[in-house]
Amino acid sequence: MNGPDYLSQKAGKLQTAMGGFFPGSHVVFRGQTLHTDLKDMDWMALYLYGICGRRFSDAEMQLMNALWTYTSYPDARIWNNRVAALSGSARSTGNLGLAAALSISEAHIYGRGNEVQAISFFIATRKRLDTGGNLADCLQDEMKTHRRIAGYGRPLINADERIAPIMAKATALGLDQGRHIQLAFAIERHLLDSGRNLRMNYGAVVSAFGADLELSPEEFYLFMFPSFLAGMPPCFLEARHGVEGSLFPLSCTDIAYQGVGPRRW
Amino acid sequence: MQTISTQIWHEEAEPGNPFAAQVARCRGYDVYGEMLGRARWSDMLFLLFSGQRPTTAQAELLESLAVALANPGPRDASVHAAMCGGIGGSTSASCLTAALAIGAGLNGGGREVFLAMENWQLCACDLSRWAIRLAEKPSDVASIWPAAEHPAGFDAHAISTGLPVCQTLAVLAACSPGQRLAWLDAHRLQLEALSGHPLAFSGVAAAALADLDLTPEQGEMLYLLLRLPGAAAHALEQKQISHKSFPFFSLELIDDTNGEKS
Numbered sequence: 001m002n003g004p005d006y007l008s009q010k011a012g013k014l015q016t017a018m019g020g021f022f023p024g025s026h027v028v029f030r031g032q033t034l035h036t037d038l039k040d041m042d043w044m045a046l047y048l049y050g051i052c053g054r055r056f057s058d059a060e061m062q063l064m065n066a067l068w069t070y071t072s073y074p075d076a077r078i079w080n081n082r083v084a085a086l087s088g089s090a091r092s093t094g095n096l097g098l099a100a101a102l103s104i105s106e107a108h109i110y111g112r113g114n115e116v117q118a119i120s121f122f123i124a125t126r127k128r129l130d131t132g133g134n135l136a137d138c139l140q141d142e143m144k145t146h147r148r149i150a151g152y153g154r155p156l157i158n159a160d161e162r163i164a165p166i167m168a169k170a171t172a173l174g175l176d177q178g179r180h181i182q183l184a185f186a187i188e189r190h191l192l193d194s195g196r197n198l199r200m201n202y203g204a205v206v207s208a209f210g211a212d213l214e215l216s217p218e219e220f221y222l223f224m225f226p227s228f229l230a231g232m233p234p235c236f237l238e239a240r241h242g243v244e245g246s247l248f249p250l251s252c253t254d255i256a257y258q259g260v261g262p263r264r265w
Numbered sequence: 266m267q268t269i270s271t272q273i274w275h276e277e278a279e280p281g282n283p284f285a286a287q288v289a290r291c292r293g294y295d296v297y298g299e300m301l302g303r304a305r306w307s308d309m310l311f312l313l314f315s316g317q318r319p320t321t322a323q324a325e326l327l328e329s330l331a332v333a334l335a336n337p338g339p340r341d342a343s344v345h346a347a348m349c350g351g352i353g354g355s356t357s358a359s360c361l362t363a364a365l366a367i368g369a370g371l372n373g374g375g376r377e378v379f380l381a382m383e384n385w386q387l388c389a390c391d392l393s394r395w396a397i398r399l400a401e402k403p404s405d406v407a408s409i410w411p412a413a414e415h416p417a418g419f420d421a422h423a424i425s426t427g428l429p430v431c432q433t434l435a436v437l438a439a440c441s442p443g444q445r446l447a448w449l450d451a452h453r454l455q456l457e458a459l460s461g462h463p464l465a466f467s468g469v470a471a472a473a474l475a476d477l478d479l480t481p482e483q484g485e486m487l488y489l490l491l492r493l494p495g496a497a498a499h500a501l502e503q504k505q506i507s508h509k510s511f512p513f514f515s516l517e518l519i520d521d522t523n524g525e526k527s
Contacts, residue, residue: 002415002422013515020516028518096358103366106409113409120407145406217407250269251283252276259272259292265299265318 044068051222052215059173060213064223066169067206070162072230076239076247080104080111084232088239089247101232102225110203111228112221117150118207120217122180129183135190151184151204152191160201170209178212181205273313292316307331310490314483322442323477329440330473333433334466334488336495343368344496351500352511364496365489371413372421373467375489381418381471382481390448392455399459416460418468426453426463434469443476 014020019028027034029046030053038046045061056064076085080101087097105111125138142149154160170176184207188200206227210220239247275293276286289296292312300309307327311319319327337344346367350360369375388394403413415421434453438446449456449464449472457463467488474484503511 003424004422007422012512013517015517015519017519020518022516031520092358093356096356096362099359099362103362116409117407221409249284252278252286253283254266254268255274255276256268256270257272257275258270259275259316261293262290262295263293265294265303 047226048223051219056213059175063170063173063175063209064213066166067209067224068227068230070165070169071202071206071227073228074231074234076235078231080107080228081232081235082248085235085239085247088236089242089245091240091244094233094236094240097236098229098232102229105225105228112224114150114203115207115210115224116217116221117146118203119210119215119220121150122183122208122211123217125187126179126183126211135186136194139187139190149187149191149198151207152188152198152200154199154201158197158199160199160205162202163200163205166202166205166209175209175212178209180208180211184208272316294318310487311477314479314487315477319477320442322440325440326437326442326473326477329437330470331491333437334470334491336498337368337373337466337492338495339499341368341373341495342370343374343492344499347496347500348503348511351503352506352508354504357497357500360500361493361497364493364500368489368492368496371411371417372415373465375485376410377413377417377465377467378471378474378488379417379481379485380413381468382475382479382484384417385445385471385475386481390444392452395456396459399456415462418465418471419457419460419462420465421462423463423465426457427466430464430466430469433466434464434472437469437473441473441476443478445472445476 019030019034021027026036029038030049032038038049041049042061044065045055048056048061048064073081076082083104084097084101087093087100107113121138121142125133125135125142128138129135139149167176170181184200184204187204188198191198206224207220210223215223273292275290277288279285279287288298291300291309294300294312304312305324305328307324308319310331311317311323311327339345339348343364346363347360350356350363367374371377371380384395384398388398399416405412420427434446434450438450441447446469449469453464470488471484474487479487
């Protein structure tokens with residue numbers, strides 16, 4: 001498929017099944033017309049429809065909404081939020097700051113990098129267990145591949161205040177018995193029973209629910225992209241309207257230099 | 266007191282103002298008191314990344330690499346992205362952000378250079394190791410990055426090695442203090458046969474960055490940085506041109522009912 005002949009076929013046009021804009025007329029969004037077929041659709045439902053090409057039940061939508069809501073922390077100390085806040089303090093633009101803060105959220109120890117490994121592990125492990133595998137082997141293999149079990153343990157504190165409210169919401173919606181969320185808890189029990197003090201974190205819970213909602217790792221990754229967003233504008237705004245350059249000021253003594261001593265150029 | 270640790274930068278405060286620096290040292294060198302006026306841009310880059318002042322040969326290699334990478338040109342996806350910012354009057358930072366984001370990928374971008382540099386770490390200048398490596402299936406380990414669709418450092422679509430790629434390789438190999446560029450120049454045809462693809466700029470850049478003894482992480486970062494000047498210039502140029510002169514392309518809706526899955 002590669003090569004200049006293939007590129008020539010693709011040049012100058014957009015061939016797509018996803019949709020398009022017909023100026024002055026209409027917009028097609030994955031086979032539906034945006035301003036008629038989808039005009040009453042909730043924004044999050046549309047976002048998911050754009051990713052998955054399918055619609056979710058009201059209960060599923062409420063759960064997914066809660067997954068985002070319960071991780072919306074307006075705390076400018078948190079690394080990704082701090083980027084949004086620093087953009088306000090530095091008098092950059094809101095779009096630049098928020099976009100950078102969302103980019104930063106694709107991290108290894110939290111956010112997308114953590115979740116994409118977690119959902120992939122849950123899906124693969126569920127399949128292995130269904131075909132006779134055992135959990136200890138799955139965990140050992142995952143440790144060998146990634147040197148961690150994504151979704152277990154937490155950078156700042158080994159407990160996660162989001163889990164209980166998410167589970168309460170899932171229970172109220174009748175969505176707490178999915179096979180992957182049950183697996184997520186079974187893994188936590190296994191880790192604790194084997195002497196590893198690694199409690200489940202938000203990444204594991206949301207990833208397990210993503211798998212239970214039959215999202216692929218790629219679909220789930222895209223779904224989670226705005227998950228931290230709601231906490232960011234407050235961080236930006238407060239810094240934006242504070243004294244410029246006054247957020248987290250660092251004096252020379254706040255920098256611990258550990259390099260070579262003075263030398264001549 | 267919580268502090269930020271660094272081995273790179275040390276500042277001495279001005280008397281009476283701990284938030285202003287009187288002296289700033291980079292890796293021990295007085296930046297404004299001694300380096301400025303004597304050091305070149307490439308000296309500073311190398312010092313920041315490697316912790317050492319470059320030798321003459323290292324500085325020359327980095328200078329030449331920077332010239333070769335400075336402008337991928339408007340056909341490149343990263344520059345195209347920057348121009349999309351310029352044509353609509355977006356902020357300068359967003360144009361560069363767009364160039365960085367799109368120029369970060371596995372097709373000619375920073376991640377491809379990272380993977381190619383990992384290959385240099387694994388294979389060094391040993392053709393038998395390269396043969397094994399290039400025959401391996403790409404990693405399917407769960408990651409935010411998609412799986413590689415062609416061998417890192419080689420061109421997914423070219424049918425022969427581009428003249429600029431060959432010219433760059435020849436010039437860089439001639440001035441490099443390392444062995445990899447010269448070995449790549451000497452074994453290019455064998456490697457291309459093994460990979461099934463012609464060598465790409467990313468492959469030459471990876472060898473050059475490896476010859477500078479940089480890690481894959483450092484090489485990825487520097488490659489991202491060195492390709493920004495062209496993106497900036499092209500974005501600025503498009504800001505001066507009517508959007509009617511910028512392609513919008515035609516639309517072919519393949520199947521307007523197939524988007525929704527049951």
